[in-house]
Amino acid sequence: xxxxxxxxxxxxxxxxxxxxxxALHARIERERAAGWAPGLSDVIPAARTVLLDxxxxxxxxxxxxxxxxxxxxxxxxxxxxxxxxRYDGPDLSDVARxxxxxxxxxxxxxxxxxxxxxxCGFAPGFPYIAGLSGGREVTRRDRPRPxxxxxxxxxxxEYTGIYPRTSPGGWQIIGHTDAVMWDASRDPxxxxxxxxxxxxVDVTP
Amino acid sequence: xxxCSEQAIRIRRAGALTTVQDCGRPGxxxxxxxxxxxLDAPAHHLANRLVGNAPAAxxxxxxxxxxxxxxxxxVIAAVTGAQAPVRVDGQAAxxxxxxxxxxxxxxxxxxxxxxxxxxxxxSGGLAVPRVLGSASADLLSGLGPARLADGDVxxxxxxxxxxxxxxxxxxxxxAGGGVPGPLQLVIHPGPRFDWLAGRGLAxxxxxxxxxxxxxxRVALRLAGAPVRRRRGELASEGLVSGAIQALPxxxxxxxxxxxxxxxxxxxxxxxxxxxxxxCAQARPGSEISFRLASGIDRHxxxxxxxxxxxx
Numbered sequence: 001x002x003x004x005x006x007x008x009x010x011x012x013x014x015x016x017x018x019x020x021x022x023a024l025h026a027r028i029e030r031e032r033a034a035g036w037a038p039g040l041s042d043v044i045p046a047a048r049t050v051l052l053d054x055x056x057x058x059x060x061x062x063x064x065x066x067x068x069x070x071x072x073x074x075x076x077x078x079x080x081x082x083x084x085x086r087y088d089g090p091d092l093s094d095v096a097r098x099x100x101x102x103x104x105x106x107x108x109x110x111x112x113x114x115x116x117x118x119x120c121g122f123a124p125g126f127p128y129i130a131g132l133s134g135g136r137e138v139t140r141r142d143r144p145r146p147x148x149x150x151x152x153x154x155x156x157x158e159y160t161g162i163y164p165r166t167s168p169g170g171w172q173i174i175g176h177t178d179a180v181m182w183d184a185s186r187d188p189x190x191x192x193x194x195x196x197x198x199x200x201v202d203v204t205p
Numbered sequence: 206x207x208x209c210s211e212q213a214i215r216i217r218r219a220g221a222l223t224t225v226q227d228c229g230r231p232g233x234x235x236x237x238x239x240x241x242x243x244l245d246a247p248a249h250h251l252a253n254r255l256v257g258n259a260p261a262a263x264x265x266x267x268x269x270x271x272x273x274x275x276x277x278x279x280v281i282a283a284v285t286g287a288q289a290p291v292r293v294d295g296q297a298a299x300x301x302x303x304x305x306x307x308x309x310x311x312x313x314x315x316x317x318x319x320x321x322x323x324x325x326x327x328s329g330g331l332a333v334p335r336v337l338g339s340a341s342a343d344l345l346s347g348l349g350p351a352r353l354a355d356g357d358v359x360x361x362x363x364x365x366x367x368x369x370x371x372x373x374x375x376x377x378x379x380a381g382g383g384v385p386g387p388l389q390l391v392i393h394p395g396p397r398f399d400w401l402a403g404r405g406l407a408x409x410x411x412x413x414x415x416x417x418x419x420x421x422r423v424a425l426r427l428a429g430a431p432v433r434r435r436r437g438e439l440a441s442e443g444l445v446s447g448a449i450q451a452l453p454x455x456x457x458x459x460x461x462x463x464x465x466x467x468x469x470x471x472x473x474x475x476x477x478x479x480x481x482x483x484c485a486q487a488r489p490g491s492e493i494s495f496r497l498a499s500g501i502d503r504h505x506x507x508x509x510x511x512x513x514x515x516x
Binding site for chain 1: 231232233234235236237238240336337346347348393394395396397440441442443444445447448465466467472475476477478498
């Protein structure tokens with residue numbers, strides 16, 4: 001665990017893997033629920049880091065973190081959410097080439113993998129869903145598209161993302177879903193949150 | 206004060222960009238929700254205090270060209286932030302003071318003579334539906350009320366003295382409104398200061414930048430001699446307000462309230478919270494320089510190749 005300053009009121013904690021991020025984030029949330037560091041305003045897990053914002057005493061907080069022991073998160077940390085996906089994206093053949101399979105195999109492979117929301121970012125409700133590590137990582141398009149439609153299911157690196165609304169993006173689109181990723185009038189507004197497990201269900205017509 | 210049928214104000218001239226702002230939406234960054242909120246927090250709080258509102262109440266934030274608002278009822282108003290001529294039915298009125306508006310009167314905030322964003326508070330506060338606890342218009346993600354247009358009517362409170370205090374850091378900060386001349390921003394080392402090549406943070410202290418015209422509530426984009434940095438990109442990581450990213454071409458982006466919650470370019474420095482109001486008021490073309498916060502020795506940054514465990 002490495003501590004990096006992020007200005008006087010924040011601390012970026014860096015670890016070596018997504019699994020360590022999950023374990024660290026879970027422990028932080030457990031401690032917060034028990035009253036630890038009440039001044040924290042935001043805790044943002046990401047790929048290899050957890051950002052703590054609203055830190056009064058960085059050294060004291062770092063000392064606390066260093067004194068904790070971390071257990072690997074059980075894989076069943078969050079709720080299971082099913083996402084009905086039509087595997088009809090324009091980049092299916094690109095992804096198939098990267099995976100060295102036929103395009104019609106992409107849906108089977110993707111929907112059979114175990115997926116878990118690692119973190120959210122980019123836009124409200126946009127989940128970085130980890131699940132492609134171990135040989136199914138995907139490189140981005142050379143040139144981003146100016147507009148990906150809402151509901152696009154797209155791949156980059158070890159992540160599957162789902163676009164809550166029309167946005168520019170360089171991820172490889174493999175399909176589409178009608179799931180509403182973000183609804184500010186809903187509680188919780190985000191359909192998927194860090195720790196949730198995701199099962200992609202192939203509903204390609 | 207006489208009663209009237211509708212406790213409201215009407216936007217007569219929305220100007221370049223006028224939005225409703227309060228203290229924003231802390232606590233949702235892990236869902237990708239920007240903090241948002243008034244960019245010049247001390248000016249926002251002061252405007253509310255002048256009209257007897259809780260400091261966190263929703264107000265109008267204008268951009269460069271001001272706005273004009275008519276009172277649909279008797280109301281107390283105040284204008285703070287960027288310096289601008291203020292008129293009530295054409296008669297000069299003061300900034301930074303309570304102004305009594307009678308029903309039908311027109312409050313004009315003309316183009317700013319220095320600074321960018323003026324704040325207009327009205328007694329009772331703007332009664333705008335909250336999204337995730339905030340009335341702020343977030344221009345990055347589209348949360349909150351739309352930017353205001355000519356003819357829009359906004360209902361007024363009443364808000365009680367504590368409503369909306371969640372998330373507001375109420376401190377005695379210097380009012381940033383309309384500080385003229387070159388800005389010197391106080392910075393701290395960022396989490397990826399070690400991505401700077403060569404002289405590290407000293408290069409920031411010795412350089413000079415200009416605020417680009419494509420700056421907005423998301424970020425100030427700074428033009429100047431490119432900083433030398435390591436090549437490559439990071440995995441996305443969390444961002445704080447005031448974070449300064451070094452882009453691959455060496456240009457700098459300084460994030461304000463509507464910034465994305467994560468980003469993949471290295472954050473080499475972070476602007477001190479007390480300097481953020483000045484960022485909110487920095488006009489396109491303004492000159493900006495950086496000074497390391499007291500107690501930070503430029504020769505220590507970058508230190509040896511391994512990042513420090515404790516600083």
